[in-house]
Amino acid sequence: MDLPIKIANAIKRRVYHALNLERMNDKFGVLALNLFILMAYFNLEGIFVNTLLLRVSDGDMQVVLVYRGVTFVFSAVGMWIATLFSGKINSVMAIRLGCVLYAAAFVILFFGMDHMGSLMHLVGALIGAAGGIYFLGHNMLLTYYTTPQNRANGLAIMTIIQGTLALLMPLISGLMIGAVPGMLGYRIMFGASIAAIIAQISFARKLSPVQSAPQKSKMRFTLRLISGRLTLRLMLILEFFRGLREGVFAFFLSIVLFEIVASESIVGVNAFLAGAASIAAAWLYGRISTPTNRAVMVGISACAAVAFSALLLITLGPFTIILLSIVNAFLNMIVANSVINTSFDILAHDQDSRSAMTELMAFRELPMQIGRLGGIVVVGLFPATLLGYVHAMLLLSSTLFLVALLLFIIHRVRENEAKREAAAFES
Numbered sequence: 362m363d364l365p366i367k368i369a370n371a372i373k374r375r376v377y378h379a380l381n382l383e384r385m386n387d388k389f390g391v392l393a394l395n396l397f398i399l400m401a402y403f404n405l406e407g408i409f410v411n412t413l414l415l416r417v418s419d420g421d422m423q424v425v426l427v428y429r430g431v432t433f434v435f436s437a438v439g440m441w442i443a444t445l446f447s448g449k450i451n452s453v454m455a456i457r458l459g460c461v462l463y464a465a466a467f468v469i470l471f472f473g474m475d476h477m478g479s480l481m482h483l484v485g486a487l488i489g490a491a492g493g494i495y496f497l498g499h500n501m502l503l504t505y506y507t508t509p510q511n512r513a514n515g516l517a518i519m520t521i522i523q524g525t526l527a528l529l530m531p532l533i534s535g536l537m538i539g540a541v542p543g544m545l546g547y548r549i550m551f552g553a554s555i556a557a558i559i560a561q562i563s564f565a566r567k568l569s570p571v572q573s574a575p576q577k578s579k580m581r582f583t584l585r586l587i588s589g590r591l592t593l594r595l596m597l598i599l600e601f602f603r604g605l606r607e608g609v610f611a612f613f614l615s616i617v618l619f620e621i622v623a624s625e626s627i628v629g630v631n632a633f634l635a636g637a638a639s640i641a642a643a644w645l646y647g648r649i650s651t652p653t654n655r656a657v658m659v660g661i662s663a664c665a666a667v668a669f670s671a672l673l674l675i676t677l678g679p680f681t682i683i684l685l686s687i688v689n690a691f692l693n694m695i696v697a698n699s700v701i702n703t704s705f706d707i708l709a710h711d712q713d714s715r716s717a718m719t720e721l722m723a724f725r726e727l728p729m730q731i732g733r734l735g736g737i738v739v740v741g742l743f744p745a746t747l748l749g750y751v752h753a754m755l756l757l758s759s760t761l762f763l764v765a766l767l768l769f770i771i772h773r774v775r776e777n778e779a780k781r782e783a784a785a786f787e788s
Contacts, residue, residue: 389506389515391567393522395456396499398561400526402467402554405534406488408632410470411616412538412625413547417477422745424481425616430737431485432492433608437730439493444723452498453568459495460565462487464558471551474544497722502568504709504718512705516698517647521640524694528636535629546625583720591774592707593714593721599767601728601735603700606757608733609740610689617750618682631683635690642694652706655699656769662692663761670758673751685754696761703771 411425418424439462443455450458466487473480507515538546587593619628650658669688673681708714708721736757743749 388502388569389518391569392499392502392506393518395561395565395568396519397522397526398557398564399460399495400523401530401557402463404527404530404632405550405554406466407612408531408615408628409534409538409547409550409625410484410488411612412619412628413474413544414477414481415616415619416544417475420620422616422620423741424478425612426737426741428481428485429608429612430734431482432489433730433733433737435486435489436493437726439490440497440723440726441493442490443494443497444719452501453565455494455498455501456568457562457565459491459493459498460558460562462491462494464555464562466491467551467554467558471548471555474547474551493726497719497726500705500722501718504705507705513650513698513702514647516702516705517643517650520643520646520694520698524636524639524643524690526636527639527690528633531632531636532629535625535627535632539624539626539629579717579720583717583724586713586717586721587724592710592771592778595767595771595774596704596707597724597728599700599764599771600704600725601732602760602763602767603696604729604732605736605739605760607693607697607736608730609736609757610693610754613740613750613754614682614686614689617747618679618686620747621682622679627679631686634683635686638687638691639694642691643698646695646698650699650702652703652772652775655703656765656772659696659699659761659768660765662695663758663765666692666758666761667755670751670754673754677747677751696764699768700764703768707771707775 410428414425414428415421439459443450443458466484469480469484469487470477477484503515503519534550537550540546541549587597615628615631618631619625622628646658665688669685673685704725708718708725714721739757740750740753743753
């Protein structure tokens with residue numbers, strides 16, 4: 362009778378050891394579980410709303426690019442709205458409000474997906490605003506629930522959660538959509554997403570907000586802080602170049618694959634393999650990342666991204682697209698975690714920056730979303746052919762070298778600042 366309990370406890374100990382969960386506090390665990398629920402429907406929207414748009418528009422790639430552009434714009438708008446009302450909207454309220462907007466978007470998808478051609482701007486605005494508001498709250502809590510000593514491990518755990526759901530949900534969704542005749546599979550998955558969001562809104566009550574008392578917005582103070590600190594200005598530039606490639610590659614490879622094979626099931630399998638690569642990369646990042654080697658890791662990732670994108674010039678087919686998706690998922694996790702970890706270290710540097718964390722998060726969001734929009738513009742400037750898409754991917758992949766350079770510069774600047782602070786303290 363005790364054998365199943367012993368096996369479960371043994372598995373739990375192995376998981377805790379593998380993820381270094383003993384280094385994290387209980388509040389972090391609640392936040393991680395909340396992200397797990399979010400990712401169940403987040404990954405569905407990120408892939409299969411794109412394929413739905415391609416189906417209702419007879420394969421028009423520009424429709425998907427416009428839809429994603431709307432989501433990027435309103436992600437920044439949503440985060441800024443939450444920031445301007447930060448005195449009334451704490452981090453937990455932001456998460457719950459984001460969930461409500463996600464629910465509204467999925468209700469429209471459930472009932473109106475046959476009319477997505479006319480509804481896509483509304484859905485894109487709701488999805489974008491929901492993400493901006495939600496992740497403002499999530500990032501605030503993540504910054505306060507971790508320390509510089511365990512933040513890399515905390516980010517790795519969060520990205521393992523993202524990778525696990527990116528591995529499972531697109532596969533399940535793709536198989537369901539492909540197996541059910543007509544468009545019924547889409548409606549089933551959208552309905553399941555609504556149920557998950559309702560459960561998440563209830564579960565979010567277990568989160569502990571960072572601030573218990575309302576505070577006035579500190580926009581002027583934040584602007585002075587940014588203008589007076591080189592690290593903050595470099596961070597904003599870094600986020601722009603991260604977004605330039607990241608935004609497009611988050612969805613572009615899957616829709617290129619769908620244009621070739623026209624099968625949601627294969628797109629789901631592709632996302633499953635990419636999710637497995639993300640998990641491996643997140644685990645590796647948590648084990649080997651240090652502030653001194655992030656620039657090198659991103660530089661190596663840049664070389665690999667350009668090399669594998671160049672393979673598409675030799676042969677362009679489902680196999681090479683899937684191979685690039687797997688490699689891209691692995692590399693993107695390394696790049697994203699390196700940038701996020703560096704940004705969070707800068708944001709939590711001292712009491713001044715921590716006191717304006719909400720506003721700094723909003724300022725950080727703006728260049729990132731501008732970069733994502735820039736990536737869409739870059740794709741739109743190339744011919745709307747498979748070869749044109751390959752050239753766009755090569756150009757965007759090459760921007761990772763700038764990300765590596767900026768990480769190196771930021772590390773050197775922070776080292777010099779630390780030396781000056783130490784010298785001032787000794788004197």
